Amino acid sequence: MTTIRLTVNGEQHEAEAEPRMLLSDFLRGPLGLTGTHVGCEHGVCGACTILLDGASVRSCLCLAVQADGCTVETVEALGTPAALSPLQEAFRAHHALQCGFCTPGMLMTATDMLRNHPLTTEEEVREALSGNLCRCTGYQHIVDAVMAVARTRA
Amino acid sequence: MNAEMRPKHVGSRVPRREDPRLLTGEGRFVADLMGPGTLHLAIRRSEHGHARIMRIGTEAAAAMPGVVAVVTASGLAGALQPVHATSRMPRYQATATRALAEGKLRYVGEPVAAVLATSRYLAEDAAEMIEVEAEPLPELSDPEAAALPDAPVLNPGTSSNILVERVFGRGAVEEVLMGAAVRVGGRFRFRRKAPVAIEPRACLAEVEKGSGRLTLHSSTQVPGILRDALSEALDLPGHLIRVVAPDVGGGFGGKASLYPEELLVCALARRFRKTIGWIADRLEDLVSTSHGFDEIVDAELGLDADGGLAALTAEILGDVGAGSIYPWTAALEPVQVASFLPGPYRLPAYRGSVRAVATSKAPTGPYRGVGRPIAAFVMERLMDMAAARLGLDPVEIRRRNLIRPEEFPYKIGSGIVWDRSGFHESLEAACKAGGYAALREEQAKLRAEGRKVGVGIACYAELTGIGSRISAAPGMPINTGTETARIELDSTGAVTARFGVASHGQGLETTLAQVIADELGARLQDIHIVQGDSAAVPHGTGTYASRSAVLAGGAATLAARTLRAKVTEAAAHLLEASPGDLEAHDSRVMVAGTDRGLSFREVARAVYSEMGRFPRDARPELEASETYDPYFGTTASATHLAVVEVDPGTYGVRLLRYVVAEDCGKMINPMVVDGQVHGGVAQGIGAALLEEVVYDERSQIVTASLVDYSIPTAAEIPRMLVHHVESGPAPTLGGFRGMGEGGTIGAPAAIANALSDALGISVQELPATAERLFRATNL
Structure with a gap:
């Protein structure tokens, strides 16, 4: 040990x-x-x-x-159930999660990507998230949520 | 504001109540329940496709650090009865579901022995030390060879590997086909898939020492079905068994069956009086969770000179794997292919013959769409093949054959009846949303530049929210057609509603609360939904087969209406008003048109806590239990439109556009509906282009990691445009139609048609990998 x-x-x-x-x-x-x-x-x-x-x-x-x-x-x-972070709020508003199992990893990847990359286009966001598998959402609402947060940084 | 003008929860994009806990890591999945003191189970699995067990040596494993016990089938004798998925279908041969293999090994991944140890690491170390000596027997890898009369028989107690054989149909099919102006057909092959929920299967059993009461926490879609099966297998009354599905990380059908590991943890928790947990790793999940979609279809379609369908014949061979999965049986998928093959079309003559064949591979079971993705693939390819022969546009041939509004209800050749659904409306809406005419012009232009661009259309219909008239799996003797809701107003005025459904991502805690809020007149925040717990209602099955919105939504409506009448009656007494003058909304009962009224809390306090407010013999009961049975179920339908481009150098496929126009009746939560469509389409895209479980000729699985079995990422999935059509009121209570599976049904067919169009070939095998596309185009 x-x-x-x-x-x-x-x-x-x-x-x-x-x-x-x-x-x-x-x-x-x-x-x-x-x-x-x-x-x-x-x-x-x-x-x-x-x-x-x-x-x-x-x-x-x-x-x-x-x-x-x-x-x-x-x-x-990131946040608590009573006080979600802006990224978590965006996931909720855009219905970016269903079963919620991939969600923590998806949020942490998105956190890194949002901190370090411009993410100005949908293609960039899809590329940034392509290392995280989700089987429920078809990704569209996740991409929307991350793009929404990316836009607020500008 | 009068009742009609008040905003409704049903139809609104209500944010999900599940989200705050799931977004913050505060969800409770089975693996999160493995506290200190839990014993971990590890399983030694078969490395053979087919073999006779000669000896299982457990001594070395038992001597490993941290090991509490090593168990084989003989060690479980008396503790567990095998479970059989029975069927009313003639010519069906049942096979057993056992916790551990007995006598024979039938597929790679079949549980042979189990280790209990103080940690998962130590349990897995010890499982490797178990010595399994087995004499190899001829593997049954090819389903056609396994169906031959002289093939070795895989399952003891069966006379052949053909577990089900059945023929559906009507009309003089051969005669009509012979006389048809045009005949198209061929062999279609849909390759085996794995559901791949991101949470691998897991289960944990605990026994309350004082009472002996067993609780199984399982990552399952069907807690009620498991409770009933465990009652038989363990010979225990239901009140001593509770099955809880906590937060469940996706299912897609893969968690809708009884598994050996669930039997094992229950039997061992009772024997050792310890909490026992098992978490699959991804390899175990890929080799042992039920597979799906493994079908060979030989089909021929005959048409008249105007492109009208005349006759269809199909021979369906389902490679069902080692045996029947409980409770669905091996008939589930191949029979559904035959049932749904005629699709949404007017087709006078049809014959579909089905064989379900056992092979030495993991058992197949329900996977999102069950049979219908294959049926739609075959039928929609045949429609395009026929259109090409007749010189018709793919949209036009469908227009001519889709069942028209005035023809409903329409019984198709397999016996299924379609109720009014927007077949034509969806086709037109998809073409409009996709800009079909302009697309064809653009395609011509790009083709002239040498680009391989194709457009594909697929129409389908399915039966959802199936009631008690037929079982969700053909011939299965358990009732999947009813759902019970128990709703109560407690002494604080809060509402608790209990159901037999089990959400695993669908958001039922939100959508069922929306239904109740409207029907009861309660605020959303005052409503708590209990689901995923066999103790919630006397009989429940779970969530599968696009049933929960229809059945639980219907039961919620009935029970909420009954409770609303009771609350109104009680308030009328307290307010000295006539019940007819009262209306309930926002958790209050008000005298209509006045500000006089009582909150639910005040009514509840008066009923429960304030003695003497009601006469002794007229004390209200503020609870209701109602069961809903849609009896037949209802039709849901859609048209998918896909635009693809194939790279002429690599044969890699890019999806340029994707449109879905679907009729799911009234939507409870449009945001959730869109999410279900997106997710279903993504799985259909995976099935069409990427995903294939491969067994070699010795029945070794060679796709047991997510590197070898690859599912779509955000980079492969295009933006989808979803258009909702509501053709008319559904015959169900509330007007809801099921829509959890449709995306997966339409996508493979639409993509196969688009690829065929792009390359000038006929795609008849899925997934259409780059290699298959290259071969079909060049060799």
């Missing part, structure tokens, strides 16, 4: 993990942050996307030990 110290959503955490433990399992288990979902465990679906030192990554493709000393942001950092 290894002791891992990291900052998650602005709070310091310290917990034990086996060297082989995935970061996704570490966040969901020892840290109790079940908002990060696990959809494929081989880096394709993007449901487990988090921000690691500011960059969007698949937490199922990272080991917990790799996050030692790092700063992590998960969906729990």
